Amino acid sequence: MTQNNRLFGILVPVISVLLGLLAGAIIMLVSGYSPIEGYAALWNGAFGDAFTIGETIRRITPLILTGLAVAFAFRSGLFNIGAEGQVIVGWLAAVWVGLAVDAPMILHLPLVLIVAMLAGALWGFVPGLLKAKLGVHEVIVTIMMNYIALFITNEIIRNVLTEQETTTEAIPATASLASEWLQTLTFFSRMHYGILVALFAAIIMWFIVQRTTIGYELKAVGFNQHASRYAGMNVSKNIILSMVISGAFAGLAGAMEGVGTYGTISVMSGFTNLGFDGIAVALLGSNNALGVVLAAILFGVLKEGAGQMPTSAGVPTELVDIIIALIIFFVASSYIIRWFLLRFKKEGK
């Protein structure tokens, strides 16, 4: 049975992805585009040359981190819709420290990343605390925290970091993850060292969840709060801790954009969607570190490749959003996929 579960654990996402791509092809056919041209454009948009590969990796980087953030909270039974707000405050904190502090790189860059994580963690701490102590639903509080993050960040950019400007100055090289070497390697894409940070974070998440007492308790709380309390675990502490760590991952994702890709922060008219996409990444990656990395790669490729679709094949980029939504939908409805697989297996015997 366990072998069966593991098999399903791999088969369900793979089948969902294939079904999603198939549905995308059908949608393209129905609306009068060539699916082959469409997917060829997608492929070229993601892997066409060194530049696009660099840009694809750049896009994958924050998705890994927001995916880890959402997945980590999911592990303790918490739904962190607030990754979005945590990304924004992390981004702001990273750029702020980048601009305000003057230090050699070996101190400056780690400081930037740590402060971004702290900012995200703070934004996760509030809903965690309210959930643990007062039983307020974390979904509502994290949604509210997203808006608060957005408006406060815009205010700080306009009135603290600049004089009524919409974009800050660029951060100094000592705070930057950008790398001339990676850029020349990829025809001056915006690829930066952040991908290493993101992969390292995935290893950290795996280690915390699978190899530490903290991770064990977090998972236990996720499975059954009452049993965990009865076994002597401090449920409140674990809920808060889970949200704090989740927020730290998301804050780090913000730093990837702040000191990696852009080097600045601009007034935002709406959300970055990195946090919301993190939900999709976590779901497809079935909330474990390796799965999240793979799902982030898939979504990063799809989203980056989508940019090429309107020019090469005339297909609106939103087709990719539809495909991603359908993939999530199929993963969520995995019961029916399992049912089909089991039936198929029985008949095959």
Add this chain to the structure above:
Amino acid sequence: MDPWVSIIVATFIGAIFSIIHAVASVSFRANQVVSGVAINMLALGIGVYLTKQWYGKGQTDMVSEPFFRTDIPILADIPIIGPIFFQGIYVTSYIAIIFAFIAWYVLYRTPFGLRLRAVGEHPMAADTNGINVYRMRYIAVILSGALGGLGGSVFALTIVSNFSHSTIVGQGFMALAAVIFGKWHPLGAMGAALFFGLAQSLSVVSGGIPVLQDVPQVFLLIAPYVLTILALAGFIGRAEAPRANGEPYIKGSR
């Protein structure tokens, strides 16, 4: 075209679209939060995709006949109350309020409402009493989708007059907050929604109100969200969700 036709069509489309969610979360036993997230992404994707197909650009043309502010006949002439409540308003606001009362009546005063709440609280008990749990849940989701579609069309035809990727940003999430804020009661949710509306409009009209003139804009912008958190944490207390909320019902399981 007549805006009334638009909102009726939108209600209908919302109902049909929600069937996807019902199939996933009722029949396929999907986690409904997950399915809901997927539906949100799907709706936005399809919406903008079709907009680009039909209009060849990222947003639709402006609606030529949206709802306009009007006075309600007779009621508008009542002194004091008339100018405050019945002059220069969107008729759709009253439709929304009326729907809240209808929802309350249906949920708490009819056999149908009792059954609907029963399958949300204790589906197994409802099942043993001969209520078709799956059917009730399908109806509930579809009604919810219809009201959601109505809400979207009213927003589009009163406030923005067109559709683009940024037309609908988080109103549904705010509605979720309103339901919990309102303690899972239709009239409570209406009260919460009125409160959100009031708080959000403060930042728009603050320039004309002496007390608020000197308050930095950002405080007014975040006020609705901060107040909601404070209200949930302090004054409202713990709101009990329907017990079986979010759980797929599997016949025969305990």
